[in-house]
Amino acid sequence: MKKSLRVLLSLAGLAALPLAHAANVDEPGYFGAKVGWSDFYNKEFASGLQDGHSSNNDKVGGGVYGGYQFNDWFALEGGYDYLGKQSIDKLGQEVGKARFQGIQLSGKFSTPLTEALDAYARLGVMGYRVSGDGDNKNGAAPLAALGLEYAIDKNWSTRFEYQYTHHLGKTDDTGIRADNGLLSLGVAYHFGGAPAPVPVAVVTPPPAPVPVQLMEFALKGDTLFAFNKASLNDAGVAELSTIAQQIKQARPQEAAINIAGYTDRIGSDAYNMKLSKERAATVADFLVQQGIPAGIITAEGFGKADPVTGNQCDNVKPRAELIKCLQPDRRVIIRVKGMAVQQ
Numbered sequence: 001m002k003k004s005l006r007v008l009l010s011l012a013g014l015a016a017l018p019l020a021h022a023a024n025v026d027e028p029g030y031f032g033a034k035v036g037w038s039d040f041y042n043k044e045f046a047s048g049l050q051d052g053h054s055s056n057n058d059k060v061g062g063g064v065y066g067g068y069q070f071n072d073w074f075a076l077e078g079g080y081d082y083l084g085k086q087s088i089d090k091l092g093q094e095v096g097k098a099r100f101q102g103i104q105l106s107g108k109f110s111t112p113l114t115e116a117l118d119a120y121a122r123l124g125v126m127g128y129r130v131s132g133d134g135d136n137k138n139g140a141a142p143l144a145a146l147g148l149e150y151a152i153d154k155n156w157s158t159r160f161e162y163q164y165t166h167h168l169g170k171t172d173d174t175g176i177r178a179d180n181g182l183l184s185l186g187v188a189y190h191f192g193g194a195p196a197p198v199p200v201a202v203v204t205p206p207p208a209p210v211p212v213q214l215m216e217f218a219l220k221g222d223t224l225f226a227f228n229k230a231s232l233n234d235a236g237v238a239e240l241s242t243i244a245q246q247i248k249q250a251r252p253q254e255a256a257i258n259i260a261g262y263t264d265r266i267g268s269d270a271y272n273m274k275l276s277k278e279r280a281a282t283v284a285d286f287l288v289q290q291g292i293p294a295g296i297i298t299a300e301g302f303g304k305a306d307p308v309t310g311n312q313c314d315n316v317k318p319r320a321e322l323i324k325c326l327q328p329d330r331r332v333i334i335r336v337k338g339m340a341v342q343q
Contacts, residue, residue: 078104
């Protein structure tokens with residue numbers, strides 16, 4: 001008997017090692033019921049008493065239990081056990097039956113065998129009661145248990161367990177002292193977990209504005225204006241109308257439109273500067289008339305600065321041919337900067 005107790009204690013110690021565990025910590029509370037076979041052995045009797053001739057070592061036993069799973073490997077468990085009756089004889093005649101039951105409290109140590117199957121050991125104490133002939137005697141006895149527990153699903157599990165309780169009763173008090181082994185099958189319901197998270201709709205924010213390419217329109221001055229003039233001709237009106245539509249369709253945010261006017265080198269610097277500014281202002285006024293806000297438009301004149309032709313017309317002498325050669329320098333450039341929303 002003492003050897004059996006030592007084996008149970010040793011196995012319980014192994015189960016308590018800090019290994020990875022599969023216990024149900026998602027639903028930490030549980031309660032259940034068990035039923036099985038109860039056996040009394042190592043029986044000792046008071047003087048003159050003996051094992052009842054009608055005793056059957058295999059008796060029906062069972063109980064209820066509940067506990068709380070603190071982490072993957074440890075739970076605290078309590079319960080009620082009914083261990084059955086033991087008949088007592090005196091001089092070959094039955095003089096009574098002792099009924100054994102108790103309230104127990106134990107620590108439960110688990111280790112996984114598979115994802116759903118645990119091996120476990122319990123160590124604790126039972127506060128027992130031995131009843132017979134209208135008399136009740138109470139006491140405490142150590143207990144140990146080994147078992148297998150299988151998780152059926154998140155909320156249900158079943159267990160197969162052998163429980164050993166040492167020294168129930170006292171010979172001078174109850175007339176009998178015995179050890180008990182209870183082999184049982186149990187089913188438990190697990191509860192108390194956090195509710196499943198409610199799916200949260202993911203709101204996709206609108207695309208952030210990103211820089212767009214610089215829109216640039218290089219317009220020939222001779223297309224927009226007559227020579228030495230700052231008023232638009234018909235061709236200029238048509239071309240600027242098309243450009244205004246393109247700008248409005250792009251719908252740039254935080255837009256800035258710059259209009260730069262340039263002339264050729266013929267004439268004085270002052271005259272060319274004045275003419276370039278007037279042409280830039282004429283283009284700006286036309287865009288405003290087409291519905292583009294005036295507040296985002298700036299118009300500048302640069303006179304004969306930054307000639308496109310460079311020195312390629314230096315040797316051209318006749319005035320008409322020089323005017324024709326310098327045509328690329330007479331120009332208006334429209335630059336549009338801003339942000340656009342990605343489509």
